[in-house]
Amino acid sequence: MPSCGGERDEREFERGLVDLKIEDASEEALLPPLPQITEETRPFWESCEKGVLSLQRCASCSQFRFPPSVICPNCASMDHSWEPVSGLGTVFSFVTFKRLYHKAFASLLPYVVAVVELSEGPRMVSRLVALGEDDSLKCGAPVKVRFERQGNELMLPLFELVDAK
Amino acid sequence: MNAELRDRYAIVGVGQSRLGEVPGSTALSLMVEAAVSAMDDAGLEKIGIDGIICRGPDDMYGFHQQVGQLLGLDVGFSTTLDNGGASQILSIILAVSAIEAGLCNTVLCGYARDAWSRTHHSEEARMSQRASGAAQSQHARDSYSSESFGLFGAPAMHAFGARRHMDLYGTTKDQLGAIAIAFREHARRNPLAQMHARELTLDEYRAGRPIVEPFNLYDCSLRTDAAGAVIVTSLERARDLRKEPVRISGFGTHNNTSGWFHDENMTSTAAIQSSKKAYSMAGLGPSDIDVFEVYDCFTYMALVQLEDYGFCQKGEGGPFAESGALRLGGALPTNTAGGQLSEGHAEGMLQVVEAARQIRHDYGPDRQVGNAEVAVASGHGGNTVCHSSLILTST
Numbered sequence: 185m186p187s188c189g190g191e192r193d194e195r196e197f198e199r200g201l202v203d204l205k206i207e208d209a210s211e212e213a214l215l216p217p218l219p220q221i222t223e224e225t226r227p228f229w230e231s232c233e234k235g236v237l238s239l240q241r242c243a244s245c246s247q248f249r250f251p252p253s254v255i256c257p258n259c260a261s262m263d264h265s266w267e268p269v270s271g272l273g274t275v276f277s278f279v280t281f282k283r284l285y286h287k288a289f290a291s292l293l294p295y296v297v298a299v300v301e302l303s304e305g306p307r308m309v310s311r312l313v314a315l316g317e318d319d320s321l322k323c324g325a326p327v328k329v330r331f332e333r334q335g336n337e338l339m340l341p342l343f344e345l346v347d348a349k
Numbered sequence: 350m351n352a353e354l355r356d357r358y359a360i361v362g363v364g365q366s367r368l369g370e371v372p373g374s375t376a377l378s379l380m381v382e383a384a385v386s387a388m389d390d391a392g393l394e395k396i397g398i399d400g401i402i403c404r405g406p407d408d409m410y411g412f413h414q415q416v417g418q419l420l421g422l423d424v425g426f427s428t429t430l431d432n433g434g435a436s437q438i439l440s441i442i443l444a445v446s447a448i449e450a451g452l453c454n455t456v457l458c459g460y461a462r463d464a465w466s467r468t469h470h471s472e473e474a475r476m477s478q479r480a481s482g483a484a485q486s487q488h489a490r491d492s493y494s495s496e497s498f499g500l501f502g503a504p505a506m507h508a509f510g511a512r513r514h515m516d517l518y519g520t521t522k523d524q525l526g527a528i529a530i531a532f533r534e535h536a537r538r539n540p541l542a543q544m545h546a547r548e549l550t551l552d553e554y555r556a557g558r559p560i561v562e563p564f565n566l567y568d569c570s571l572r573t574d575a576a577g578a579v580i581v582t583s584l585e586r587a588r589d590l591r592k593e594p595v596r597i598s599g600f601g602t603h604n605n606t607s608g609w610f611h612d613e614n615m616t617s618t619a620a621i622q623s624s625k626k627a628y629s630m631a632g633l634g635p636s637d638i639d640v641f642e643v644y645d646c647f648t649y650m651a652l653v654q655l656e657d658y659g660f661c662q663k664g665e666g667g668p669f670a671e672s673g674a675l676r677l678g679g680a681l682p683t684n685t686a687g688g689q690l691s692e693g694h695a696e697g698m699l700q701v702v703e704a705a706r707q708i709r710h711d712y713g714p715d716r717q718v719g720n721a722e723v724a725v726a727s728g729h730g731g732n733t734v735c736h737s738s739l740i741l742t743s744t
């Protein structure tokens with residue numbers, strides 16, 4: 185039992201936090217949680233494997249969508265194709281992780297997770313990489329996709345800043 | 350719209366369990382404790398209850414059935430809700446609807462969690478909880494695969510909203526701090542509050558351990574063993590009971606099920622449409638509200654609701670909070686028992702309990718909002734897209 189008195193250094197959300205001890209981590213545990221590839225998401229990850237970001241595009245109203253789905257949220261059409269997109273976008277919002285929830289991210293702390301608004305419209309969660317020491321990141325910053333393989337597993341679409349200069 | 354239901358139903362009893370760290374408690378035991386306290390408050394034998402709408406921890410199946418079993422009740426209407434932090438006010442809306450439909454007459458609405466005890470009954474439990482959290486994370490669970498990118502937990506989801514609000518409107522960390530400090534000051538007057546004994550200054554807030562920026566420790570709500578309960582019946586039946594009934598004058602719900610990342614849902618939440626319905630049903634507006642009991646899972650969520658309920662303009666939540674308006678004695682006393690940030694986290698049910706108590710003028714001058722005649726309570730949750738609103742008035 186923790187001792188009584190004083191403010192507990194914890195909050196409701198901390199249930200999923202892992203301890204910072206990583207010396208006992210197996211190789212496997214050092215990979216981030218990987219997506220469970222489904223019928224609907226397979227084309228997305230297969231395209232990532234080739235270093236290309238692809239999204240579903242509605243055959244009826246032409247709108248791009250993400251996450252993958254059998255139905256167009258705009259017009260309810262069930263017909264679609266998979267199309268490569270520019271990989272360009274802007275930061276819609278972002279947060280900086282200062283606490284560890286999974287061992288795979290221990291060496292990255294602090295790291296930035298963003299909601300990226302792609303030029304084609306859809307928004308997706310990703311991690312921003314190669315930010316350097318610059319802490320002037322703002323919503324609206326232009327970014328571009330950059331693929332990184334996770335161990336021997338799949339390629340993840342991460343994002344980096346587009347150098348405006 | 351639903352204005353014909355205005356003032357036809359009432360909250361006739363409110364209750365709560367012990368709060369905070371209640372070693373050895375379970376969600377069920379706390380729920381029963383709160384239910385008995387609410388029935389006692391109403392002067393109602395359990396025989397008078399013929400509806401149960403309760404919510405417990407997400408991993409408990411049929412929570413309402415287990416509550417009914419412990420209370421030895423057969424009831425005309427019974428269910429558990431699944432709308433996250435919006436469920437508790439939704440339970441009251443559903444109670445009114447079920448009574449209106451003739452399915453029952455008097456409903457026990459409740460919420461309970463054993464968030465502290467289930468992780469603290471032993472050091473092993475604590476470590477296994479952490480380990481299971483990590484094990485669950487071996488595969489990213491949502492269709493976004495967001496955990497693959499390092500996105501974990503509720504604080505980060507809400508922090509996206511805070512960050513965007515800061516960038517769009519110039520909201521500052523200190524303004525979020527003003528919310529945490531105002532609610533802590535209220536908890537200091539509430540002897541049952543989890544953080545009753547702990548002062549919080551702006552310097553301490555600023556030095557809070559970073560969690561996921563822009564949130565630090567003090568922007569996040571507490572891990573609490575807690576239950577709250579209220580009893581809802583028709584105003585007609587209410588008149589025979591012990592306490593002055595608290596009228597249910599308005600309610601509303603709205604769900605941005607298109608998602609937190611869609612449109613501007615992070616900075617203009619479902620509270621906009623939900624509160625509009627509640628105001629319209631009650632025939633009241635923001636300027637009529639004397640007390641606000643806001644769903645504060647994180648400081649930012651309280652801030653954005655100040656705007657979305659119309660207490661200030663969009664983007665002005667920060668300066669409004671910093672003005673001192675939220676403190677007892679301020680323009681809009683808010684979370685007068687300490688809120689989920691400092692009283693304890695019971696997923697919004699204690700907000701309803703406190704709103705009713707303020708309307709009944711249950712307190713002495715140190716905690717009572719002087720002329721409280723109209724109170725608003727809010728509930729928010731379910732991947733931060735579901736919202737519910739409740740307006741209570743004095744008879």
Ligand SMILES: [Zn+2]
Pocket residue numbers: 242243244245246247256257258259260261
């Ligand atoms: Zn379409």
